[in-house]
Amino acid sequence: MSTPPVHLSTWPTPLDPAPRLAVALGLEPGDLWVRRDDLTSFAGGNKVRKLEHLVGEAAAAGATVLVTTGGVQSNHARMTAAAAAVRGLSSVLVLTGAADPARPGNLALEELFGARVVLVLPGEDAQARISAVTAELRDAGEVPAVLPLGGSTPTGACGYLACAGELAEQAPDLDTVVVAVGSGGTMAGLVAGLGAERVLGVDTGAVPDPAERVTELATALGATVGGLRLRRDQVGEGYGALTEAGATAMRTAARTEGLVLEPVYTGKAMAGLTAAVADGSVRPGRRTVFLHSGGLPGLIGHPYATELAARALDGA
Numbered sequence: 001m002s003t004p005p006v007h008l009s010t011w012p013t014p015l016d017p018a019p020r021l022a023v024a025l026g027l028e029p030g031d032l033w034v035r036r037d038d039l040t041s042f043a044g045g046n047k048v049r050k051l052e053h054l055v056g057e058a059a060a061a062g063a064t065v066l067v068t069t070g071g072v073q074s075n076h077a078r079m080t081a082a083a084a085a086v087r088g089l090s091s092v093l094v095l096t097g098a099a100d101p102a103r104p105g106n107l108a109l110e111e112l113f114g115a116r117v118v119l120v121l122p123g124e125d126a127q128a129r130i131s132a133v134t135a136e137l138r139d140a141g142e143v144p145a146v147l148p149l150g151g152s153t154p155t156g157a158c159g160y161l162a163c164a165g166e167l168a169e170q171a172p173d174l175d176t177v178v179v180a181v182g183s184g185g186t187m188a189g190l191v192a193g194l195g196a197e198r199v200l201g202v203d204t205g206a207v208p209d210p211a212e213r214v215t216e217l218a219t220a221l222g223a224t225v226g227g228l229r230l231r232r233d234q235v236g237e238g239y240g241a242l243t244e245a246g247a248t249a250m251r252t253a254a255r256t257e258g259l260v261l262e263p264v265y266t267g268k269a270m271a272g273l274t275a276a277v278a279d280g281s282v283r284p285g286r287r288t289v290f291l292h293s294g295g296l297p298g299l300i301g302h303p304y305a306t307e308l309a310a311r312a313l314d315g316a
């Protein structure tokens, strides 16, 4: 945490008004704003903000290779590969799941960024593979730095503490910022910077204990955490699985503001905001910010994209 971050993207990203989406959700036109962290380097997303700090730490330790892990469509893995490339490092991505070249998404970009991809079958021990990979790299004279799933360490979460400071300047009257929760570092940084009462997290089912993760990380950043606002009603059948509410939220955001969300994170986060307006926990007449955390390549790697394309061609 004490090592300085490296520069990987330009901050702050824009805060755009979303009046048509606001009205569609039942808010006043001036109530809803979108923080565009989908408009960052490396094809967009929140992980680059954590990587500025994580790569700073790895560089200080003399790392020559970044090693990380995630699912086959991990946005964090894609951005780690890109961060390694621009820092003159190499990268190894240990990815779990059934990969399919017909669902390119992040995998295609990882090839472009020059990463080495190591596939681990579901049920196989990813941690053991990471240990084997790092041992092999050390034998070859490399200095590997292992970055955790989603980049969610206190160091990574510092990126979103910095974002919280920017949001407080962009929107001093901010009542609630809504954010998808995966490994928890993004919400934790925002909670540490803005206070738990101003952050609404929407769980995506990536980890079994999101509240504990967020609390631990925010505490490590020096915050006293009480009363986390965390919705767990949008997970559906589990991490990565499309939900009806998520699909509706994706369509609504696209058809009102031209805003592209995806099924795994931001679609569920927008569905969570929709539910929060419906049950009164987010109210009209106050400033709500939706933090768009990126993930467009993940959409192109998701089976739902194939379904959408088929629907577009239906009757063509």
Ligand SMILES: *Cc1c(COP(=O)(O)O)cnc(C)c1O
Pocket: 045, 046, 047, 075, 076, 150, 152, 180, 181, 182, 183, 184, 185, 186, 187, 265, 266, 293, 294, 295
């Ligand atoms: C990883 C990710 C998130 C969740 O961020 P965490 O810090 O892991 O909770 C949200 N949106 C997108 C697009 C992501 O890739």
